[in-house]
Amino acid sequence: MINLNSKDIMTAQKAAKIWNKNEAYVRTALRQNPDKFPEGSVKRFGKVILVTTQGMEAVTGIKDPRKDD
Numbered sequence: 001m002i003n004l005n006s007k008d009i010m011t012a013q014k015a016a017k018i019w020n021k022n023e024a025y026v027r028t029a030l031r032q033n034p035d036k037f038p039e040g041s042v043k044r045f046g047k048v049i050l051v052t053t054q055g056m057e058a059v060t061g062i063k064d065p066r067k068d069d
Contacts, residue, residue, distance in 0.1 A: 007066070012049035015056050018065055026051055028061050
């Protein structure tokens with residue numbers, strides 16, 4: 001079962017804020033380079049885009065800023 005309360009699933013806007021990117025970053029990246037997102041890491045529901053931490057790390061090349069490494 002998928003846990004929709006997971007911190008690893010977020011809206012595109014929230015993900016952009018966490019990764020310190022423009023609000024439209026995920027939408028633009030998805031339109032221009034959809035193959036950068038690993039399969040199952042991004043999903044569009046009408047006007048809403050959900051993205052996983054794995055998807056953001058793959059697209060930005062930056063590890064999750066919320067995690068202390």
